[in-house]
Amino acid sequence: MNKIKIAIGFLALLGLAACKPKPQQQAVAKVQAKAYYTCSMHPQVHEDHPGNCPICSMKLIKVEITGTDAMNSNKIVLTATQIRLAGIQTDTVCDENTGVEKTLTGTVTTDESKTDELSARVAGRIQQLFVRTVGEKVSIGQPVYTIYSEDLQEAEKEYLLARQQQKILHNPDVDYGQLTSSAENKLLLWGLSPEQIRNLAQSGKVSATVTVLSKIAGTVSDIAIHEGDYVTEGITVLKTQALNTLWIEAQLYASEAGNYHVNDKVNVSLPDLSGQIVAGKVEFINPELSGQSKVDLVRIRISNPQGLIRPGMHAYISIGSEGKRSLAVPASAVLVDGKGSLVWVKNADGSFSPKMVSIGSGNQNYVPVISGLNKGDVVVTSGAYLMNSEAIFKNGSDNMAGMKM
Secondary structure, X not given: OHHHHHHHHHHHHHHHHHXXXXXXXXXXXXXXXXXXXXXXXXXXXXXOOOOEOOOOOOEOXXXXXXXXXXXXOOOEOOOHHHHHHHOOEEEEOXXXXXXXXXXXXXXXXXXXXXXXXXXXXXXXXXXXXXXXXXXXXXXXXXXXXEEEOHHHHHHHHHHHHHHHHHHHOOOOXXXXXXXXXXXXXXXXXXXXXXXXXXXXXXXXXXXXXXXXXXXXXXXXXXXXXXXXXXXXXXXXXXXXXXXXXXXXXXXXXXXXXXXXXXXXXXXXXXXXXXXXXXXXXXXXXXXXXXXXXXEEEEEEEEEOOOOOOOOOOEEEEEEEOOOOEEEEXXXXXXXXXXOEXXXXXXXXXXXXXXXXXXXXXXXXXXXXXXXOOOOOOXXXXXXXHHHHHHHHHHHOOXXXXXXXX
């Protein structure tokens, strides 16, 4: 009987040993427990399975911590795909303008110094119009319209006659070369190109209509004539504007006008272009106040090489004090709570670590760093909240504990 009890006890111990997880299996389970699914727009969402965000229905992304070092420290390791899906962006710590900024609301307008117009050189009737729509681009030498003009026909006849007399007649008292040159200059002044005059000389025939070529280039902003219209000398045919540079006009109070000067550099944000920021320069500050509103006009010049910025768009102009520059980080990089200020720093091995910092008073774009960072450090500017959520999930809510500045 005793032998039977001993055998049963031994078998029970074997069964318990077989059911006990191996250390390796425990480690695997621990690593797997560190993987979860979250939303890049709502990092507070933590799911243990793939799917869609319960808030915005976006596809959840997998965040996984692997490696012994990552599990035993504040480091977070993300793959390139995870960084892209989570929208993680970084910037380098350097000296920036941290002075107080003033944001003005303005409107994009055309650069009036770059406008031009094409006028009729001679009276006549418009037979055909080649440029018909506003917004169309024209270049120098491009056909604009054909015109029937009796005055232009007479000038062509005078030119052909002067050339014929120069060849046939040999009166020493007449300067036939001067007559021909005068007739040619008249045709040039009335809108014919040198090539058109050469073709006229070769053919020896006066045409019923003449094609007028553009002497200006730009984007058409106004067309003042139609086919069949009779135009007189000097009447405007069309107007053009150059859109490679534009103006932004804004208003500010008279008491603030003294803070800004011509040639001051500004940043211009364009909400119609997803907040794109372009560099600008103060070109003009009106010395006179406008009407009873007692506000001042300020004009900013910006470049538009790709033609994406269009007149009529709204713009936000940030003008700061350039005299105050210090080591700074983008304002979006700093996470602040009751325990202090924290930024996420990208390490040399590609991982990310939280770091406590001491910051000063800055503006809406940059805040000065008093301590905690060095020039050249790389910090997370977009997705810092997602990093913080991962740290809380990994180490608990007190993820700042034990960190030094």
